[in-house]
Amino acid sequence: MDGIGPLDDIRVVEISSWMAAPSAGAILADMGADVVKVEPLTGDPVRNMSRKAKDAPDIDHPFHVDNRGKRSIAVALDRPEGAEIVRRLTERADVFLCNLLPHRQERYGLDAATLHARNPRLVHATLSGYGLAGPDARRPGYDVTAFFGRGAITDSMTEPGGVAPQPRPAQGDHTTGIAMVAGILAALRVAERTGKGTVVDVSLFATAAWTMATDLAPTLVDGRPVTKRDRHHLITPLANRFRCADDRWIILNMPEARWWEPFCKTIERPDLLEDERFATVKGRFDHMPEIIDTIDQVMATRTLAEWGRIFDEAGLIWGPAASIDELTRDPQAEAIGLFPTVEHPEGDFRTVAAPVKVVGADIRPRGPAPTVGQDTATVLAELGYGDDQVKALAKDGVIAGV
Numbered sequence: 001m002d003g004i005g006p007l008d009d010i011r012v013v014e015i016s017s018w019m020a021a022p023s024a025g026a027i028l029a030d031m032g033a034d035v036v037k038v039e040p041l042t043g044d045p046v047r048n049m050s051r052k053a054k055d056a057p058d059i060d061h062p063f064h065v066d067n068r069g070k071r072s073i074a075v076a077l078d079r080p081e082g083a084e085i086v087r088r089l090t091e092r093a094d095v096f097l098c099n100l101l102p103h104r105q106e107r108y109g110l111d112a113a114t115l116h117a118r119n120p121r122l123v124h125a126t127l128s129g130y131g132l133a134g135p136d137a138r139r140p141g142y143d144v145t146a147f148f149g150r151g152a153i154t155d156s157m158t159e160p161g162g163v164a165p166q167p168r169p170a171q172g173d174h175t176t177g178i179a180m181v182a183g184i185l186a187a188l189r190v191a192e193r194t195g196k197g198t199v200v201d202v203s204l205f206a207t208a209a210w211t212m213a214t215d216l217a218p219t220l221v222d223g224r225p226v227t228k229r230d231r232h233h234l235i236t237p238l239a240n241r242f243r244c245a246d247d248r249w250i251i252l253n254m255p256e257a258r259w260w261e262p263f264c265k266t267i268e269r270p271d272l273l274e275d276e277r278f279a280t281v282k283g284r285f286d287h288m289p290e291i292i293d294t295i296d297q298v299m300a301t302r303t304l305a306e307w308g309r310i311f312d313e314a315g316l317i318w319g320p321a322a323s324i325d326e327l328t329r330d331p332q333a334e335a336i337g338l339f340p341t342v343e344h345p346e347g348d349f350r351t352v353a354a355p356v357k358v359v360g361a362d363i364r365p366r367g368p369a370p371t372v373g374q375d376t377a378t379v380l381a382e383l384g385y386g387d388d389q390v391k392a393l394a395k396d397g398v399i400a401g402v
Contacts, residue, residue, distance in 0.1 A: 003362040005032020010188065012036065012095040013086065014070070015077075015110070017044045019170040020143065020204065021099040021127040022066040023177030027354045028095070028184065029069035030363050036093075036379055037070045038086055040077070041400040043372035058346060060369075062169075065352055066177075068342060069366030073380070074373030074400035081398045083108040088383050090115050094191070095123045095184055101138055102126075112199050123187040125200035127180050132201045143172025143204055151208020156215060159230045176207040178355065237284055237291045238263055241321065248304035249321035257281050259316070266314040267298050344368045373401015 010033040014025040022037070022044070029035040037044075044067070048060050076082040087109060090096050096115060098105070105111040105126070112124040126132060129141020130150075141150075148154045148167050158164045183200040191197050209216060215226050231240055238254040254263065264272045272278055272294070277287045284291060299307065304320055311318045322330070328350075333339060337357075339350040342365050354363060376399050380390050393399045 003360045006358065006361050006363065008032030010034070010095065011093045012097055013089045013093045014038065014097045015086065016097060016099040016127070018046045018099070018142070018173065019066050020173035020176050021097055021180065022046075023170070023174050024125075024127065024180035024184070025070060025097055026066050026068055027177065027181045027356075028097075029366055030354045032362065032366070033095075035070040036089060036375070037067060037072045037370070038077075038089075039072055039074050039372055041074050041373075041397070043074070047372070059344065059349065061349060061351070064342060064344075064349075064369045066170075067369035068351065070370055071375035071379060072370035072373055072401070073376040075376075076398050077108050079396075079398045081393060081396075083110065085380070085383070085393075085399070086110060087115065087118060089379070090122055091119050092383075093119070093122060094188065095125060097125045097127075097180070097184070099127045101128060101140065102132055103138055116197055120196055121191050122197040123184055123191060123200060124197060125180060125184050125187065125202070127176060128201075128203045130205045131203040132199075141204055143167070143170065143176070146204035147172030147176065147208040147211075151205055152212050152215075153208055156212065156226065156228070158228070160228055162230075172204055172208065175211065176202060176204050179207045179210070232289045232292045234288065235285065236281075237288060237295060240292065240295075242295060242299040244302060244304040244307055245300055246303040246305075250299065250304050250307055251319045251321055252317070253319070254317050260284070262314060263316060266310060266316060267295070269294070269298060340364055342368050371401075373399070376401040 007028060008031075010028070012025060012028055012033050012035040014021070014035055015038045016022050016025065017039075025035045025037065044063075046066075047063055051062070073085075075085050077086065090110075096110070098110065100108070100110065102111065106114075115122055115124055128137070129146035130136040130139055141147075144167060148171075151172075153172075154164050154167070180200070180202045183202050187198050187200050218224070219226065229235075234240055236255050236257075238252050238259050241249050241251045244250055260278075261273060264270055272291075276283070278284050278291060302310070308318065308320065320326075327333065328339065330338075338353050340353050341348050342351050351365060353365075357363065377390055380393075380399070385393075390399070390402055394402045
């Protein structure tokens with residue numbers, strides 16, 4: 001590949017499970033960092049928990065997304081010798097990335113103060129549910145609870161009288177993982193300029209608040225809750241979704257008043273322009289249910305594909321409510337390299353690219369995810385452990401994978 005790995009001189013020690021913090025480690029590995037994932041002897045609990053591909057049931061494809069290009073060592077942190085292995089790893093690392101809650105970090109001697117005493121330049125990065133301070137610093141949280149739930153996203157997406165929607169797996173995790181990458185890159189810059197490491201604190205809860213910032217901003221000033229509306233009572237009729245003749249949904253987003261006239265002409269309803277009820281923005285708002293019912297009837301006369309062609313010819317702004325399988329076949333995704341191929345001993349497969357490109361930089365999956373403890377012996381040898389020491393640690397149940 002052309003270009004350099006932006007982080008090909010950076011070493012990362014990662015102690016994390018599930019998807020949020022590991023996804024940050026995967027992007028760092030895509031950027032060229034040497035990421036050593038520290039797993040319990042039985043492996044990250046998320047291994048083999050997600051849906052398997054029908055044609056390749058022996059490969060855990062979701063796990064590869066969040067752990068590709070890393071090395072794995074299996075260590076029992078609750079054993080003093082195991083925790084010491086990790087501390088020694090951090091002495092030669094640039095970044096320590098974890099999702100351990102603060103009291104667990106202290107229990108294992110992996111808190112920022114302890115590790116900075118051994119490596120003052122270390123970036124100590126923690127991804128948590130609710131942040132490192134406050135009454136809920138010790139509260140565990142998943143994206144469903146801390147990001148979607150407490151972060152007000154679920155409530156904001158629930159129509160009046162409707163059932164709270166269930167998010168798909170790891171949506172909040174991967175969003176927060178991107179925030180963690182940004183924090184780590186900033187902290188590395190600080191370390192480069194000052195010679196001192198610092199602490200990066202990223203949480204699902206805080207990332208959710210940033211996600212909701214447009215709604216939060218006025219509420220922070222006036223204290224008023226956001227008015228939740230069903231699709232018949234939105235602010236403008238052309239920022240809505242409509243069912244087509246083939247039972248597919250088309251999404252329109254033309255909030256400015258200037259789109260009303262070209263839209264009515266495009267759907268061959270110029271009579272709507274002559275209706276006094278709909279002549280002004282306020283009039284359209286006051287009569288929103290009638291407009292939506294009318295547009296519903298029109299949109300139900302053609303398929304999604306037909307409306308898409310018509311709207312494209314007219315220069316209108318729309319998008320399909322695409323399914324996951326449709327996304328995998330999207331020609332635009334192919335054009336921007338959204339689904340690169342990972343080489344795997346049991347068969348190559350496509351995966352999802354990190355959502356950033358830098359011209360002249362080599363950012364890509366560097367290989368599949370490791371098996372549990374795949375690199376334990378190699379990494380310990382790099383730390384100066386001899387063969388006899390490694391065998392003894394394995395025999396005593398401190399490490400695995402050798």
